[in-house]
Amino acid sequence: MNPLLSARKVSFGYGAGDVLRDVSIDLHPGEVTILLGPNGSGKSTLIRILSGVLPSRAGEVLLCGRPPRGYPRREMARLLSVVGQDPPVDFPMTVESFVALGRFPHQGFFGETTPEDRERVRQALAETDLYGLRDRTLSTISAGERQRATVARAIAQGARVMLLDEPTAFLDIRHRVAFYEIVTRMKEACGIAALVASHDLSLCAEYGERIILLAEGTVASQGTPVEVLTPGNVQAAYGLAVSCDRNPATGAIRVTPLRGMPAKNR
Amino acid sequence: MTPRARSEDGRLRPGPVFVLLGFALAASMALSASTGPVAIPPREFLDALLHGGAGTPARVLLSLRLPRAFLGLLVGGALATSGVAFQALLRNPLADPYILGVSGGAAVGALTVALFLSAGASPLLPLCAFFGAALSALAVFLLARRKSGVSPERLILMGVVVGAFLNAVIMLMVTLSPPGRIPGALYWLMGDLGLGTPRRVAVLLPYVAAGVVLLFLLSRGLDLLLLGEQAAFQTGLSVERVKTATYLTASLLAGSVVAVSGLIGFVGLIVPHGARALVGSGHRRLLPAAFLLGGAFLVLSDVIARTASPSGELPVGAVTALAGAPFFLYLLRRNGGKS
Numbered sequence: 302m303n304p305l306l307s308a309r310k311v312s313f314g315y316g317a318g319d320v321l322r323d324v325s326i327d328l329h330p331g332e333v334t335i336l337l338g339p340n341g342s343g344k345s346t347l348i349r350i351l352s353g354v355l356p357s358r359a360g361e362v363l364l365c366g367r368p369p370r371g372y373p374r375r376e377m378a379r380l381l382s383v384v385g386q387d388p389p390v391d392f393p394m395t396v397e398s399f400v401a402l403g404r405f406p407h408q409g410f411f412g413e414t415t416p417e418d419r420e421r422v423r424q425a426l427a428e429t430d431l432y433g434l435r436d437r438t439l440s441t442i443s444a445g446e447r448q449r450a451t452v453a454r455a456i457a458q459g460a461r462v463m464l465l466d467e468p469t470a471f472l473d474i475r476h477r478v479a480f481y482e483i484v485t486r487m488k489e490a491c492g493i494a495a496l497v498a499s500h501d502l503s504l505c506a507e508y509g510e511r512i513i514l515l516a517e518g519t520v521a522s523q524g525t526p527v528e529v530l531t532p533g534n535v536q537a538a539y540g541l542a543v544s545c546d547r548n549p550a551t552g553a554i555r556v557t558p559l560r561g562m563p564a565k566n567r
Numbered sequence: 568m569t570p571r572a573r574s575e576d577g578r579l580r581p582g583p584v585f586v587l588l589g590f591a592l593a594a595s596m597a598l599s600a601s602t603g604p605v606a607i608p609p610r611e612f613l614d615a616l617l618h619g620g621a622g623t624p625a626r627v628l629l630s631l632r633l634p635r636a637f638l639g640l641l642v643g644g645a646l647a648t649s650g651v652a653f654q655a656l657l658r659n660p661l662a663d664p665y666i667l668g669v670s671g672g673a674a675v676g677a678l679t680v681a682l683f684l685s686a687g688a689s690p691l692l693p694l695c696a697f698f699g700a701a702l703s704a705l706a707v708f709l710l711a712r713r714k715s716g717v718s719p720e721r722l723i724l725m726g727v728v729v730g731a732f733l734n735a736v737i738m739l740m741v742t743l744s745p746p747g748r749i750p751g752a753l754y755w756l757m758g759d760l761g762l763g764t765p766r767r768v769a770v771l772l773p774y775v776a777a778g779v780v781l782l783f784l785l786s787r788g789l790d791l792l793l794l795g796e797q798a799a800f801q802t803g804l805s806v807e808r809v810k811t812a813t814y815l816t817a818s819l820l821a822g823s824v825v826a827v828s829g830l831i832g833f834v835g836l837i838v839p840h841g842a843r844a845l846v847g848s849g850h851r852r853l854l855p856a857a858f859l860l861g862g863a864f865l866v867l868s869d870v871i872a873r874t875a876s877p878s879g880e881l882p883v884g885a886v887t888a889l890a891g892a893p894f895f896l897y898l899l900r901r902n903g904g905k906s
Binding site: 383389391392403 | 793
């Protein structure tokens, strides 16, 4: 099957140096791809390039056959949604109206809401366990709840490609698992292609079809969890000694940092 | 699903709120029109409204007080909606055309016309004030911008600096102008609705109407701008286009108002916060609510300015600043505590 989103040998730099070098990835429908890599390895930059916020310095990005920056904005937003920055807290916006902003690319410019819009927003709120909080303002809920609201907004946007930049950073373990369950459901039900930048090494292995390991702006390794999550790869990317075994309950790869093993400087 | 007592925004139902705001505005305008040295009995008041009239009370009402009340409505509404727009554009709840130095730029533009082209209520006046406002807004944005982005505090600081500089320019222009060229300059500088003649209301009306309608058309875009530019872009907004349109429209509103009634501060700061408390942050409701509330607020401030001192009128800008400056400090402290 053709990838929904593909990047070929993408390079980028903010100043003189390279932040990304020759990165190639494919996102297929019905697949969750996990983007791993230490802080500063270029994950967020890659998501900005894939979503058309930044132009790549070299290489090519194709979203359904066209470069993302070549789309009219709304058409692009119907194809691809992004979970990134924290939502605003300086203005009193309710969770529900925040999530409803995700419907913008489906609405007329003045944002007339249709029954479908309302239904999608309700579903997105229910999926993310926020329905009870829908009338609260964003500044009065916790950071984790705000993060779920951001995910809900992307769900309401209803795009087939979802790029999620550390969507679980502030979540407790139950909501972290719930997040991966939601993505899995959307993958199976709607055939979305998701790219999830994350630091949850073991959870990723449970839920991701493919893993891309970024280190210093290049793809250090990519493939199935079994192929990528090896002690050697993790050591090389994170400078951390780990043991990798199989989780006896699920059979997925399990990554455990080792105590007392001094982290080797890269 | 049972009907909910509150609206989508989780606020009070918007219908009653708008009825209430409209009522408050009408009441404040009626109060304004019946306040003054010439007493107008209610019967003559109604008579003059419905049929016109030739007596002194009718003339006072129709050519002085009502134009003044309408000017207050237009000026207050325009300043409040301009404030809403600047706040969304800059994602900064402290933004206000006066604090950002935009009003100062507009004043320089208007004075330039008054000094070099024609005095009085020229239709050119609002246009040149708009150019002045747009230029000073641009200067403040560029000065405040750093690689890492624009911090709210830095933006306010630059607004104050540019505003102080423009104030000096205004003083120079007023001082160096030939006597009588700019009548009532001092009052005008402190913000005054006393120049409310039917002609001035007519000059201002098209600018304010166009500006408010344009902002209203942009309201969904303003909602999205609150997400931050990157998220707004990724949600399908043509961010640059909406930002440019908003910036020009907000400058047009602030500029045209300054051309007619001078430097009235803090309306664009206080009123949006009040309106948000009533109808939430969605701009399709916030903009009309801010317009009505801003109109009522300024008309009432003007009544206070006219009646507070037994020896004469205060400039209405002094009244709004008395209310606004403490409110600004409160917001600044609340904001500072959070970040």
